[in-house]
Amino acid sequence: MPTLPVLDERLSLPVLPGDFESREGGGPEGRPRRLPAWLKRPIPSSAGTYFTKNLVGELGLETICESARCPNRSECWTRRTATFMILGETCTRPCGFCAVKRGKADAVSADEPERLAEACSRLGLRHVVITSVTRDDLEDGGAEHFRRCVLTVRQRTGATIEVLTPDFDGRADCLDRVLSAHPDVFNHNLETVARLQQYVRRKSQYAISLEVLRYVKSMRSSTRTKSGLMLGLGETTEELLETLADLRLIGCDFLTLGQYLQPSPRHLPVTRYLPPGEFDELGRIARLMGFAEVASGPFVRSSYHADAMARVEGVPIASDSPPQADARGGP
Numbered sequence: 001m002p003t004l005p006v007l008d009e010r011l012s013l014p015v016l017p018g019d020f021e022s023r024e025g026g027g028p029e030g031r032p033r034r035l036p037a038w039l040k041r042p043i044p045s046s047a048g049t050y051f052t053k054n055l056v057g058e059l060g061l062e063t064i065c066e067s068a069r070c071p072n073r074s075e076c077w078t079r080r081t082a083t084f085m086i087l088g089e090t091c092t093r094p095c096g097f098c099a100v101k102r103g104k105a106d107a108v109s110a111d112e113p114e115r116l117a118e119a120c121s122r123l124g125l126r127h128v129v130i131t132s133v134t135r136d137d138l139e140d141g142g143a144e145h146f147r148r149c150v151l152t153v154r155q156r157t158g159a160t161i162e163v164l165t166p167d168f169d170g171r172a173d174c175l176d177r178v179l180s181a182h183p184d185v186f187n188h189n190l191e192t193v194a195r196l197q198q199y200v201r202r203k204s205q206y207a208i209s210l211e212v213l214r215y216v217k218s219m220r221s222s223t224r225t226k227s228g229l230m231l232g233l234g235e236t237t238e239e240l241l242e243t244l245a246d247l248r249l250i251g252c253d254f255l256t257l258g259q260y261l262q263p264s265p266r267h268l269p270v271t272r273y274l275p276p277g278e279f280d281e282l283g284r285i286a287r288l289m290g291f292a293e294v295a296s297g298p299f300v301r302s303s304y305h306a307d308a309m310a311r312v313e314g315v316p317i318a319s320d321s322p323p324q325a326d327a328r329g330g331p
Helices: 047-058 073-078 112-123 143-157 172-179 194-200 206-219 237-249 276-288 306-312
Strands: 083-086 127-132 160-164 185-187 224-231 254-259 293-296
Touching: 047 112, 083 112, 083 143, 112 143, 127 143, 127 306, 143 160, 143 172, 160 306, 172 206, 194 237, 206 224, 206 237, 224 237, 237 276, 254 276, 276 293
Parallel strands: 083 127, 127 160, 160 185, 185 224, 224 254, 254 293
Antiparallel strands: none
């Protein structure tokens, strides 16, 4: 079965130069490979990030930008935007790709929705992305806290809301709780193809993640669903196309494709770096498959320019959002 570097007649994907291929995530004799030119960026000035960084610190919030060591942090923080991570800084699942701290999680902060809403208000955000660590230790996986955060932020700012959730073990009651807050975009990442799930995500399952997205769309057809994959983990062309087809079969609207970058030597190795032209071609194919919006590029991440993706597709502005609910009770 061909891998993505190999020319595929259906895709017209380019052959990747041998200099950038690797085995077991390194170059000769296991040494780490140097990044290709397209993944090298000038060191950004930190001056523009001060406002966002200081605000996040002042309000005691977590961001996936910092916790996951996102390569776009300086760009986004300079634009005074961030992807907020709720339910603490510690994840209960040991995914092999993720830099977020793992282990025994702390108690949930009851005032986090208010602090989050304050940050969004002071940043002037019109589209807010809220994600979280996975909290298998909580009875509802943190679904009620998600609901409170969405409602509180919307009440304070009038912004459209995008949630990037864990799988909640596929539990409909947890998904219903989050959906009761009427998020405008519901994002749940597959991360990789079916064959690599246990290698990459370990305690998560491909079928459950697909069911999460299918269920959300079936319950609220007006909610845009979104998913993302990291490339360069060993997936093949055929597997990637099958994954995109699976997402379209359940009505997934938005797609993000980005390059996996190894956060540290203890994380999963990169098997290859895809050049920008290949990402462009994959994005073109995904659009032909029916995705309403696609972001595909080496530095693309789940929430990268999420506001632009949502608004191009016509996610309703704040005044068109569903009636607001009391953050303390039901919808």
